[in-house]
Amino acid sequence: MRNRLKVLRAERDWSQGDLAERLQVSRQSVNAIETGKYDPSLPLAFRIADLFGLPIEEIFLKD
Amino acid sequence: MAEDSTPGRAPLIWGLVFVVAMFGTGFGARFAHLSGFWTMVVMLPPMLLLIPMIRSAERSGNLSGCTSPALKRYNRRGLIWAFSYVAALFFAISVNDALKPEGPLLWLIAVLPALPIVYFVWALYRYLVEETDEYLKMRYVTHALFGLGLLLVVATVWGFLESFKVVPHVESWMTVPVWAIGLGVAQIWQRVRGS
Structure with a gap:
């Protein structure tokens, strides 16, 4: 699954650490999600969507 | 702040030093025909290498953003069980050598x-x-399952080799x-792959 996390984060000038802190996860988790090594669970995907104020499908895209 | 994870090699080096020191001392003790008591005495210094190894792993985890409060607690508990194990084994061997207990006391000493x-x-x-970090949890479960898979394979293959009298008997406490x-191999493999 692809995602726009890196772009959305860059638009806000957040580092991976900033995003990790806001999501209360490790920076490694943010890195793994951004690089497509790990697909987040539905609850974490909702938390990400809430943080960016966007629907999930505008952040996570089908391959 | 670095965007990508760049864990240092220090934990790997400490881990390697620990394994070499433990096995080296163990084989050395066997080669020198040391008693159970003295084997435990000489095994203590390499055990102390666990402390810098875990500290190094935590520093690396902090640098690479791969850490959590639960992981730190797990590492602390790791030190507690490792040193408790050595102390309990030391005590059990010493009591067994000195008192040659039988009956319930022997059971107690043996299970300690x-x-x-x-x-x-x-x-x-x-x-x-x-x-609470689902990615770290998933990673740990994956590593643990790799360890379980290795254990099942090794135990099964060794068990049949033992049944056919090809290899000597191995005590079942070797499972852990x-x-x-x-x-450890799964964790190192993940580090090497950089994921």
């Missing part, structure tokens, strides 16, 4: 070194309960070290 391992299994369970080696 297993208790820290029970604590270790509890610590594993607690880590999975306490870890074999599993832990699998866990």
Whole structure:
């Protein structure tokens, strides 16, 4: 699954650490999600969507 | 702040030093025909290498953003069980050598070194309960399953070789070290792959 996390984060000038802190996860988790090594669970995907104020499908895209 | 994870090699080096020191001392003690008591005495210094190894792993985790409060608690519990295990084994061997106990006392002495391992299994369970970072939890479960797979394969193959009298008998307490080696190999493999 692809995602726009890196772009959305860059638009806000957040580092991976900033995003990790806001999501209360490790920076490694943010890195793994951004690089497509790990697909987040539905609850974490909702938390990400809430943080960016966007629907999930505008952040996570089908391959 | 670095965007990509760049874990240092220090934990790997400490891990390697620890394994070489433990096995080296163990083989050395056997080669020198040391008694159980003196074997435990000479095994203590390499055990102390666990402290810098875990500290190094935590520093690396902090640098690479791969850490959590649950992981830190798990590491602390790891030190507790490891040193408790050595202390319990030391005590059990000493009492057995000195008193040559029989009956219930022998049972008590024999089961004593297993208790820290029970604590270790509890610590594993607690880590999975306490870890709120789903990615770190998934990674640990994957590593643990690799360790379990290695254990099942090694135990099955060795068991049949033993049945056909090809290899000597191995005590069943070796299960945890074999599993832990699998866990470590999986963690190292993930580091090498950079994921």
